[in-house]
Amino acid sequence: MLNYKSLLSQNVQDSIHAKKSILEDSTLLDNFNAATECLVECYKRGGRLYIAGNGGSAADSQHLAAEFVSKLARDRNPLPSEALTTDSSILTAIGNDYGYQYVFSRQLQAKLQPNDVFLAITTSGMSQNIVEALNVCKEKNVKSILLTGRDGGRCAEIADFNLIVPGTKTSTIQELHIVLAHTMCEAVETKMFFENT
Ligand SMILES: O=C(CO)[C@@H](O)[C@H](O)[C@H](O)[C@H](O)COP(=O)(O)O
Numbered sequence: 001m002l003n004y005k006s007l008l009s010q011n012v013q014d015s016i017h018a019k020k021s022i023l024e025d026s027t028l029l030d031n032f033n034a035a036t037e038c039l040v041e042c043y044k045r046g047g048r049l050y051i052a053g054n055g056g057s058a059a060d061s062q063h064l065a066a067e068f069v070s071k072l073a074r075d076r077n078p079l080p081s082e083a084l085t086t087d088s089s090i091l092t093a094i095g096n097d098y099g100y101q102y103v104f105s106r107q108l109q110a111k112l113q114p115n116d117v118f119l120a121i122t123t124s125g126m127s128q129n130i131v132e133a134l135n136v137c138k139e140k141n142v143k144s145i146l147l148t149g150r151d152g153g154r155c156a157e158i159a160d161f162n163l164i165v166p167g168t169k170t171s172t173i174q175e176l177h178i179v180l181a182h183t184m185c186e187a188v189e190t191k192m193f194f195e196n197t
């Protein structure tokens, strides 16, 4: 019989193990540093951050955009950011007229400016609408950051900064994405507004 308490213990242990492995992953730590610097530069030059993902990663996209625009932890000016997952009219029109694989790429074609950055969130690295969105960034010469897991899939071949977190389950990978994304937002917030305080 399923034991709920042992399932929770197992999941907490998996989560702790995956989070601890980040500390020894020098490639991930270096890429995180470079991606954060890229985002700070974007904002210093007046750029915007666009974010997209599917399912739980769509929720994460909105969660993060809210923290850049409103605040993470400290009062400050808003930082421009937009999740590409929120406008049901745009999503259904593009999905219906062109195909679901274009729901993010077409928005980026319409919106991207040279100083912008795109943050893609996909646990598999294989979602076709994220692949298409990263291809638009490449075409437009706009920097892209990828939060992913496993081997990063096709997306890791296209993005500029690959943040490939450890963990074998989609849910664990998503938990790690939030740790990295919150930290990136905290770092940008501090660098842009509070570095000398
Ligand atoms: O949140 C979860 C699972 O934790 C799901 O909704 C999950 O995000 C969806 O299956 C997504 O479609 C997975 O897409 P991706 O992470 O592989 O790009």
Ligand SMILES: [Zn+2]
Binding pocket: 056, 171, 174
């Ligand atoms: Zn989930």
